[in-house]
Amino acid sequence: MGNLRQSVQKYTKIEYNEKTGLYKGRCPFCLGETETLMVDTDQDLYVCYGCGEMGNREKFLQKKEGVKIPIPDSAIPEILPIYKKAQQYYAFILKQDGNPGHKYLEARGISDKAIERFGLGFAPYGHRLYDFLKKCGFSDDLIFATKLCRKSVDSDEVYDFFRNRVMFPIYDGHDNVIAFGGRILQAEKKKTEDGKKAAPKYINSADSPLFSKRKILYGYPYKVPEGVKRANAIVICEGYMDLIAMKRTGLNDCAAVLGTALTEDHAKRIATDYKTVFLALDSDEAGTNAMISSINILREFGLNVFIMKYNTEVHPAKDADELITKYGRDAFISVLKKQTKADFFLARHAGDIKRFTDLLVKLDREGFEPKRA
Incomplete structure (x- = not known):
């Protein structure tokens, strides 16, 4: 079936750059005029820095050709223990003296107690996870089915998909680990600024019958702690660190989107448990656009929507993590209490009266019936 480079070249021209070790070309998804697509054959990864589309060869084929290579349903009970063992392995590596991932988390204000609570870990270079899983008795077929370990497209060399990254396990509603997110270390990120091989700051496990970014919300409170009543509202933030920061304040009713x-599907899940959503996405342009889109979707499911305003004169911050880390729990609670109604937010950011009117007509049209959750 070929490799990632061959699959991409069927749809767009890409050329190899010896300096970066990457292939570069125009993105076949957003069809931009500039060369924003990067293809890394070593990591089986493509990224468009224009539209944000990214993934491995399987995802590329799924998006362009509808090809699906799923994990067989019959194999799921055998695969779940692999994710659990992988989480335990990553957590063990993080605890080793001098681990760079632990130093990074410590610098971000994440305590050992929080590391334990969220099951955080660290993925080292090489194929050490593969070696560990083999020693645990798992077969190659099952290990490769998880996509946590892979074979090079140009040889039979095995490598771990997550390397030199702080690891965030992702759980389902039954407390099973079903996927991971990985955050590259700053030291590795700086290498890309010197013209060497680029790498995304965050990557997630490949989509599977167990996991889909479009369906799963990180940290979603599927279960309510004993003796605690579920609130009527939930706070939706952007990313792992924001979610962890919020949970550390004592807020249970919160969750994060995963790079999408x-x-x-997210709104449908939320509407089964809540009536109101507080959107706490980043305060940059991308976050603003995401909030406008999210308001539309959430309202279609009959949810009330409010916007949390960061970057105020009193507590300037770009996201929840920075706000809480810099100014503490009280500052976060203050921002939460001063939320803005979605209509006011749309009016401020719609750009012109016509666009705002069109949005309101679409969102609040006469005879509107919310979708069933």
Whole structure:
């Protein structure tokens, strides 16, 4: 079936750059005029820095050709223990003396107690996870089915998909680890600024019958702690660190999107448990656009929507993590209490009266019936 480079070249021209070790070309998804697509054959990864589309060869084929290579349903009970063992392995590595991932988390204000609570870990270079899983008795077929370990497209060399990254396990509603997110270390990120091989700051496990970014919200409170009543409202933030920061304040009713816009599947899940949503996405342009889109989707499911305003004169911050780390829990609670109604937010950011009117007509049209959750 070929490799990632061959698959991409069927749809767009890409050329190899010896300096970066990457292939570069125009993105076949957003069809931009500039060369924003980067293809890394070593990591089986493509990224468009224009539209944000990214993934491995399987995802590329799924998006362009509808090809699906799923994990067989019959194998899921055998695969879940692999994710659990992988989480335990990553957590063990993080605890080793001098681990760079632990130093990074410590610098971000994450305590050992929080590391334990969220099951955080660290993925080292090489194929050490593969070696560990083999020693645990798992077969190659099952290990490769998880996509945590892979074979090079140009040889039979095995490598771990997550390397030199702080690891965030992602759980389902039954407390099973079903996927991971990985955050590259700053030291590795700086290498890309010197013209060497680029790498995304965050990557997630490949989509599977167990996991889909379009359906799963990180940290979603599927279960309510004993003796605690579920609130009527939930706070939706952007990313792992924001979610962890919020949970550390004592807020249980919060969750995070995983590198994608909020979807109808997310809204459907939220509407089963809550009546109101506080959107706490980043305060940059991308975050603003995401909030406008999210308001539309959430309202279609009959949810009330409010916006949390960061970057105020009193507590300037770009996101929840920075706000809480810099100014503490009280500052976060203050921002939460001073939320803005979605209509006011749309009016401020719609750009012109016509666009705002069109949005309101679409969102509040006469005879509107919310979708069933």
